[in-house]
Amino acid sequence: MTQQGVRWTADQVLALAPDAASRKAGSKLGAAGPWSEAGSSDEGTVWGLCKGSGSKPYQTVVDIADAAGPAYKCSCPSRKFPCKHALGLLLLWTADEAAVPPGQAPEWAAQWTAGRRERAEAKQAGAGSGAPSGSADPEAARRRAERRAERVSAGAVELEQRLVDLLRGGLATAEQSGYGLWEETAARMVDAQAQGLASRVRELGAIPSTGPGWPVRLLEECALLHLLGRGWQRRDRLPAGLAATVRSRIGLPSSADGPPLRDHWLVLAQYDTTDPRLTTRRIWLHGAASHRTVLLLSYGAAGRAPELALPVGLSLEAEVSAYPGAGQPRVALGEQFTLPAPAATRPPGMTTAQAAARYGDALREDPWLESVPVTLDRVVPTPDGDSWQLADADGDAALPLTPAARSRPGLWRLVALSGGAPVRVFGECGHQGFTPLTAWPEGPGDAVALC
Secondary structure (H helix, E strand, O other): OOOOOOOOOHHHHHOOOOOHHHHHHHHHOOOOOOEEEEEEOOOOEEEEEEOOOOOOOEEEEEEOOOOOOOEEEEOOOOOOOOOHHHHHHHHHHHHOOOOOOEOOOOHHHHHHHHHHHHHHHHHHHHHHOOOOOOOOOHHHHHHHHHHHHHHHHHHHHHHHHHHHHHHHHOOHHHHHHOOHHHHHHHHHHHHOOOHHHHHHHHHHHOOOOOOOOHHHHHHHHHHHHHHHHHHHHOHHHOOHHHHHHHHHHHOOOOOOOOOOEEEEEEEEEEEEEEOOOEEEEEEEEEEOOOOOEEEEEEEEEOOOOOOOOOOOOEEEEEEEEEOOOOOOOEEEEEEEOOOOEEOOOOOOOEOHHHHHHHHHHHHHHOOOOOEEEEEEEEEEEEEEOOEEEEEEOOOOOEEEEOHHHHOOOHHHHHHHHHOOOOEEEEEEEEOOEEEEEEEEEOOOOOOEEOO
């Protein structure tokens, strides 16, 4: 499959930017002025020399045909990934075919691309050979799993006691104790190898003094933590799917074991969340034939973007395999049969009432579920006092936007795209409301990323 003629949109390129500063700097380099000797190949390589502050131009090359999304190489000293030069080169490639004409890659670009593809082929061959990647001793693995389960059980018991102490002392004591007590408890959960419990404890500790109604929110989170701890202690009596969900929520590692599902997958959304230790990238895909909406997770060290990148609006034919757990959307990306390319397809939509009902149904399988992926059809962004909501154009129901969504620039992109007319919006619907991630105009038009 060749890349000539398959050009991305500027929004798809800018969705790859690691932050707003890179997006702005890359946009300034998306013109022909600073570039020389730029070109592209049928194999999916784009290259060019970008004039910088030094005497030598920066050598920039992008491998669009990489199986995990575009890969980048630049001689600039930036530690961002991709750097502004890679973003500028891709923007130039999308906008001006004459400025990035077909040709033969220079040696420096060809060597890098060939090396990457050789390593990828070797890795795939190793994975297909059946060579063991970990311990070959199943008895040792079983003993390690038992020891970890014992530590998690001890951590769950300790957390249960902390919750009992909190309720006996009254919720007001949580405000007086401060965040330090809960950070200490979270650290104990990390020691118990229960990362999922640790994350929820940190969220609980951040609730006091967060505005009107915080005691109710704190009590709800305490109840969910209690339910998760009891679920772990009684996991042997749970249905297999719910037991797998409990293990996942506790934080135990698992691997994708579902049968491969081959489909044409439309990239619905991509966004990153960060903490001091990790950058997590979430990529939502929708299957054209299966009508399933699935989630890819990719991780990078703190301050570095994950390698997997699939810009919104592209489609690829590939296999995915599901992770265990009742109703869990997470999958692993398997073999890809086509390169990602722009697509005009859109996921089918539903009303706001149907979206709320879908979230309610999902909670029966996973009580700790924060949200579900849904696409709303024919909704209009409408102010609601100090907040915003998405109202059905053909009905009298609406979904409020989450507090996080109301503070993002994507809200104003959504309002501008709508202009008071109905739009189709993909996002996450949960107990705090709806978070819009991607939108399409009612008529012809490309997807607009909102995150």
